[in-house]
Amino acid sequence: MRIGIDLGGTKTEGIVLSEQNQSIERIRVPTPQHNGYQAIIENIVELINQLESAVNVTCSIGIGTPGSIVKKTGLLKYSNTVCLNDKPLQADLEQILNRKIQIENDANCFALSEAIDGAAQGYNNVFGVIMGTGVGGGVVINQKILSGPNGMTGEWGHNILHTDGSECYCGQKGCVETYLSGPGLVNKYRLKTGETIDSVETLLELAKSGDSIADKIMEDFYDNFARAISYIVKILDPEIIVLGGGLSNIGQLYTHTARRINNYFSKPVSVTISKNVYGDSSGVRGAAFLGGQK
Numbered sequence: 473m474r475i476g477i478d479l480g481g482t483k484t485e486g487i488v489l490s491e492q493n494q495s496i497e498r499i500r501v502p503t504p505q506h507n508g509y510q511a512i513i514e515n516i517v518e519l520i521n522q523l524e525s526a527v528n529v530t531c532s533i534g535i536g537t538p539g540s541i542v543k544k545t546g547l548l549k550y551s552n553t554v555c556l557n558d559k560p561l562q563a564d565l566e567q568i569l570n571r572k573i574q575i576e577n578d579a580n581c582f583a584l585s586e587a588i589d590g591a592a593q594g595y596n597n598v599f600g601v602i603m604g605t606g607v608g609g610g611v612v613i614n615q616k617i618l619s620g621p622n623g624m625t626g627e628w629g630h631n632i633l634h635t636d637g638s639e640c641y642c643g644q645k646g647c648v649e650t651y652l653s654g655p656g657l658v659n660k661y662r663l664k665t666g667e668t669i670d671s672v673e674t675l676l677e678l679a680k681s682g683d684s685i686a687d688k689i690m691e692d693f694y695d696n697f698a699r700a701i702s703y704i705v706k707i708l709d710p711e712i713i714v715l716g717g718g719l720s721n722i723g724q725l726y727t728h729t730a731r732r733i734n735n736y737f738s739k740p741v742s743v744t745i746s747k748n749v750y751g752d753s754s755g756v757r758g759a760a761f762l763g764g765q766k
């Protein structure tokens with residue numbers, strides 16, 4: 473059986489997947505981020521011990537986390553759980569647990585889960601997209617996560633979409649993430665009106681009720697999504713693009729995009745865009761599937 477751990481900034485979730493890919497045990501605990509790296513390590517080990525005690529067998533272990541491990545150094549980078557950065561998370565856990573484990577970026581786990589038995593089941597070239605608080609992505613080819621030396625495969629969130637765009641926390645201007653994330657959209661409304669709104673849902677309601685500024689922001693959003701996806705298609709040409717994260721609930725992304733993508737090609741292309749099947753569980757399921765990956 474396979475244990476998957478989804479190590480988030482506020483909560484850590486663990487599941488045990490049966491050989492039939494059914495979740496037979498599930499535990500969710502807070503992530504003790506403010507107590508530092510060692511506390512997070514102990515928390516993960518305790519969670520794994522509890523899950524294994526519940527099913528009474530030794531399992532393979534996969535962990536999904538924001539950020540990525542640089543192959544050369546084995547150190548985690550770009551995690552928003554900042555106390556994990558520049559730490560050898562995999563080596564430290566392997567030493568305590570006395571076995572090999574697998575760690576991957578959470579967007580890669582999402583893509584893997586959807587490729588194995590979710591929306592992209594049966595497809596060999598899959599791009600999994602997370603659009604929520606941030607923007608991430610992962611590539612799965614023949615049910616294996618595609619990885620490179622920098623741990624950057626599929627990380628399209630900081631591709632530059634408009635060189636004169638607004639500033640991104642990464643230091644660049646006009647990144648995909650400033651256009652296609654929840655905070656990015658909410659921020660655009662504030663910049664244009666001076667009014668603060670609480671969520672993308674509010675923005676959608678305003679657009680629906682005839683607020684012309686909200687409507688324009690959403691129209692630009694669909695167009696920016698199409699533009700950003702056209703760059704992915706030109707490099708990877710995925711058979712399917714699966715959307716996850718909070719913004720994947722915006723229905724028009726699936727109905728408005730195909731036509732707009734063709735604005736960025738000289739000849740029509742066919743791009744399949746689907747919503748995820750497993751929602752918030754894709755990350756932890758994908759982490760469990762890492763056990764069979766390497």
Ligand SMILES: [Zn+2]
Pocket residue numbers: 629630640641642643644647649
């Ligand atoms: Zn950026």
